Amino acid sequence: MEKVRLSLEEVNALSMRVLTSNGMAEDHARAIARVITAGQRDECHSHGIYRLLVCVRSLREGKLVGDARPQVSELSPAIVRVDAGFGYSQLAFELGSKVLVEKARHVGIAALSINNCFHFSALWPEVEAIASEGLAAVAMTPSHSWVAPAGGTKPVFGTNPIAFAWPRPGRFPFVFDFATSAIARGDIELHRRTGKEIPLGWAVDEAGQPTTDPTAAMRGAMLTFGGHKGSALSAMVELLAGPLLGDLTSLESQKFDEGVGATPCHGELVLAFNPDIFAAGKRAQGDQYAEAMFDAIAGQGARLPSQRRFEARVRSEANGVEVSAQLYADVKALIRN
Numbered sequence: 001m002e003k004v005r006l007s008l009e010e011v012n013a014l015s016m017r018v019l020t021s022n023g024m025a026e027d028h029a030r031a032i033a034r035v036i037t038a039g040q041r042d043e044c045h046s047h048g049i050y051r052l053l054v055c056v057r058s059l060r061e062g063k064l065v066g067d068a069r070p071q072v073s074e075l076s077p078a079i080v081r082v083d084a085g086f087g088y089s090q091l092a093f094e095l096g097s098k099v100l101v102e103k104a105r106h107v108g109i110a111a112l113s114i115n116n117c118f119h120f121s122a123l124w125p126e127v128e129a130i131a132s133e134g135l136a137a138v139a140m141t142p143s144h145s146w147v148a149p150a151g152g153t154k155p156v157f158g159t160n161p162i163a164f165a166w167p168r169p170g171r172f173p174f175v176f177d178f179a180t181s182a183i184a185r186g187d188i189e190l191h192r193r194t195g196k197e198i199p200l201g202w203a204v205d206e207a208g209q210p211t212t213d214p215t216a217a218m219r220g221a222m223l224t225f226g227g228h229k230g231s232a233l234s235a236m237v238e239l240l241a242g243p244l245l246g247d248l249t250s251l252e253s254q255k256f257d258e259g260v261g262a263t264p265c266h267g268e269l270v271l272a273f274n275p276d277i278f279a280a281g282k283r284a285q286g287d288q289y290a291e292a293m294f295d296a297i298a299g300q301g302a303r304l305p306s307q308r309r310f311e312a313r314v315r316s317e318a319n320g321v322e323v324s325a326q327l328y329a330d331v332k333a334l335i336r337n
């Protein structure tokens with residue numbers, strides 16, 4: 001496949017141009033371009049510049065508010081809410097996470113509820129940002145109902161990612177971030193774009209039969225990871241980042257979409273934990289035990305989650321990124337003059 005090499009500055013500038021020329025307000029575009037550039041930099045291909053295609057479709061379909069003003073309010077000493085006003089989630093997160101971090105520093109545990117947001121991004125940029133403040137973090141969000149529960153064949157759940165970060169000395173925290181489906185839907189879409197089959201176990205077709213055809217998978221139902229365990233975790237994400245926050249489940253988000261194929265619109269829950277308060281004077285010991293556990297994992301040749309991403313980050317910061325020439329052309333074609 002033909003490739004194009006771009007610097008991170010070029011990825012960011014391309015993202016800004018695509019978004020603003022399609023009517024996105026500057027501050028939203030900046031926040032979105034940052035996470036798209038980070039996704040491409042970390043070789044998280046399902047959430048890099050490919051996402052601009054869906055962002056622009058969502059803007060052009062008119063449900064998304066490209067210049068929404070997120071409203072921050074305090075629900076309790078430990079809970080901050082941001083009403084994203086039917087804009088994208090990134091600016092709401094940037095505003096709300098500042099308050100979340102302050103609350104967690106003082107109260108020990110705090111929650112950020114983002115409501116009424118269109119949400120397409122990977123969650124690791126968010127939990128990493130909170131870990132960089134010395135806090136542990138968890139984030140989760142529903143999406144559209146694309147995923148069948150274990151034992152069923154009809155979509156109920158979203159791809160429902162859960163992300164976790166633990167602060168560590170040095171440049172990178174411990175982070176995992178995964179969909180509770182066998183794979184993110186973005187990856188199935190990338191297989192479809194490049195004419196590749198998907199592995200068995202990712203999805204069933206409309207008749208409920210296992211399939212390796214990405215188009216049939218997208219028409220049928222994706223499967224959860226880990227059978228009934230992923231299925232239960234996915235239900236938890238629906239409940240904690242949906243009804244708990246007074247917001248939509250993936251089934252309701254899909255109805256709200258009315259067949260347009262826009263980015264899912266719903267809520268997001270982000271939690272922050274302050275180890276200085278929880279550990280009650282034993283933070284240094286806790287850090288030591290945590291590091292011993294990471295060493296015990298890596299010391300036997302097993303890899304820590306996000307290690308691949310962090311290695312890609314170092315590479316991309318030095319050399320820029322490679323993007324498929326077709327994807328680059330499709331993204332550039334979105335620019336309106």
Ligand code: NDP
Pocket residue numbers: 044046047119120121122123124141142143159160161162163175176177178179180181182183184185187303304305306307308309310
């Ligand atoms: P992957 O299955 O690719 O990776 C999941 C996690 O597992 C990553 O932290 C990854 O680290 C780690 N990992 C992978 N292989 C190994 C291994 N062999 N040993 C140890 N750790 C490993 O991710 P998904 O397809 O499930 O999700 C991709 C992204 O999509 C996520 O960032 C998620 O937030 C996003 N997403 C967003 C949605 C939304 O609604 N906003 C919906 C669904 C997904 P590494 O990255 O280093 O490989």
Ligand code: PYC
Pocket residue numbers: 046119120121143144159179183184185186187264
């Ligand atoms: O890749 O599953 C996905 C996804 C859904 C919403 C944003 N990303």
